[in-house]
Amino acid sequence: MKTIERMESQVRTYSRSFPVVFDKAKDAFLFDTDGNRYIDFFGGAGTLNYGHNNERMKAKLLDYLERDGIVHGLDMATVAKVELLEKMESVILKPRNLDYKVQFTGPTGTNAVEAALKLARMVKKRSNVISFTNGYHGLTMGSMSVTANAYYRDEAFINRSDVSFLPYDGYLGKDVNTAAYMRRFLEDNSSGVDIPSAVILETVQGEGGIRVASDEWLREVESICREYDILLIVDDIQVGNGRTGHFFSFEQSGIKPDIITLSKSFSGYGLPMSLLLFRRELDIWKPGQHTGTFRGNNLGFVSATVALDYWKDDVFSNDIFRKGAILEKRLEALKEKYPQLSAEVRGRGFIYGFSVPEQEIAKEIADECFKNKLVLERAGARNNVIKFLAPLIIPDDALNEGLDILDAAIHTVLNAH
Numbered sequence: 001m002k003t004i005e006r007m008e009s010q011v012r013t014y015s016r017s018f019p020v021v022f023d024k025a026k027d028a029f030l031f032d033t034d035g036n037r038y039i040d041f042f043g044g045a046g047t048l049n050y051g052h053n054n055e056r057m058k059a060k061l062l063d064y065l066e067r068d069g070i071v072h073g074l075d076m077a078t079v080a081k082v083e084l085l086e087k088m089e090s091v092i093l094k095p096r097n098l099d100y101k102v103q104f105t106g107p108t109g110t111n112a113v114e115a116a117l118k119l120a121r122m123v124k125k126r127s128n129v130i131s132f133t134n135g136y137h138g139l140t141m142g143s144m145s146v147t148a149n150a151y152y153r154d155e156a157f158i159n160r161s162d163v164s165f166l167p168y169d170g171y172l173g174k175d176v177n178t179a180a181y182m183r184r185f186l187e188d189n190s191s192g193v194d195i196p197s198a199v200i201l202e203t204v205q206g207e208g209g210i211r212v213a214s215d216e217w218l219r220e221v222e223s224i225c226r227e228y229d230i231l232l233i234v235d236d237i238q239v240g241n242g243r244t245g246h247f248f249s250f251e252q253s254g255i256k257p258d259i260i261t262l263s264k265s266f267s268g269y270g271l272p273m274s275l276l277l278f279r280r281e282l283d284i285w286k287p288g289q290h291t292g293t294f295r296g297n298n299l300g301f302v303s304a305t306v307a308l309d310y311w312k313d314d315v316f317s318n319d320i321f322r323k324g325a326i327l328e329k330r331l332e333a334l335k336e337k338y339p340q341l342s343a344e345v346r347g348r349g350f351i352y353g354f355s356v357p358e359q360e361i362a363k364e365i366a367d368e369c370f371k372n373k374l375v376l377e378r379a380g381a382r383n384n385v386i387k388f389l390a391p392l393i394i395p396d397d398a399l400n401e402g403l404d405i406l407d408a409a410i411h412t413v414l415n416a417h
């Protein structure tokens with residue numbers, strides 16, 4: 001840790017929340033250099049849906065490396081890429097009746113968001129984009145301009161024009177339909193909100209504190225987009241790849257986005273990879289017009305191809321819903337057991353938030369969990385939402401063990417106050 005503190009920039013974050021040196025990881029567990037085992041409810045911030053060092057993917061990756069399969073090839077055609085695209089088509093797109101083109105962007109989520117915004121503006125020839133309160137889309141300039149959280153925006157001194165923020169579902173209270181509010185802004189050409197090229201949203205806001213948009217709201221936003229000829233971008237970087245129980249987070253609402261951003265767990269193994277899916281007609285790029293050295297990580301193609309096998313039938317999906325029900329039930333029970341916390345439980349599928357109004361208490365609970373070898377992070381603009389993002393493959397006993405640690409941590413923290 002001393003080396004990290006001496007050498008690594010102040011900007012580091014997770015090494016502060018989890019101040020040990022990690023060495024190994026397997027499935028839903030991390031191990032530090034002293035061999036201590038930690039239960040992972042953090043899941044690489046949504047990158048490890050299939051667990052750490054997934055055995056099926058590891059075997060394929062080792063084979064690929066052993067036979068000197070091409071690792072870096074810019075966006076050249078490779079066997080690994082062809083296999084992934086074919087699997088994507090047969091396992092994900094065709095069964096869902098989705099006819100999308102695939103664009104591999106730079107390696108991290110924000111690169112996919114940048115490309116999506118650029119494409120939408122090019123297609124519609126309009127500069128404005130609508131984004132929502134508490135949304136998080138990354139921290140490069142374009143992505144940051146559609147990110148709401150003041151912590152990230154405050155000191156950036158970027159030009160934030162060309163983005164209008166509107167209230168997300170629930171922002172004005174349970175009974176206010178914020179989609180109707182959006183419609184009003186668009187129909188009135190003196191509202192000050194220009195008709196945008198795109199609306200960008202998360203169906204469940206992850207970093208924003210696990211805020212779940214209702215299916216009706218998503219459908220209404222989609223129909224407003226159709227009415228006003230606006231592209232709908234669903235940023236599925238955090239809550240896609242099965243996190244909500246379906247491969248895409250928007251599936252249960254029945255909406256069909258024009259553009260989808262994917263990253264994080266898409267490669268399955270924690271290898272950097274980001275992509276866009278978009279309607280075929282939107283593919284107006286000229287060759288190489290949006291380029292970059294690290295587009296399409298061949299190792300990522302190999303592991304992603306294995307990851308998609310989890311979606312060949314409903315077995316995995318059903319298991320995610322089953323585990324999600326356990327998690328929700330136990331969090332609701334903790335809320336009842338500790339009424340003094342005034343906690344709120346939010347989520348769906350296997351992403352949940354336990355929102356504790358007092359920010360300091362949330363921090364103390366997370367720290368106490370870590371002391372007892374449970375890794376979890378906080379989210380929300382005030383960092384007061386304890387976030388559950390365990391790998392989707394976590395065994396029930398580890399899930400329950402982690403929740404027991406949380407229960408004991410809440411007890412300890414409340415007793416100390």
Ligand SMILES: Cc1ncc(COP(=O)(O)O)c(C=O)c1O
Pocket residue numbers: 045108109110111113136137138139202206207235236237238239263264
């Ligand atoms: C919804 C969403 N979009 C975009 C991003 C940015 O991804 P990255 O951190 O890989 O750039 C994130 C990261 O948490 C995210 O949750």
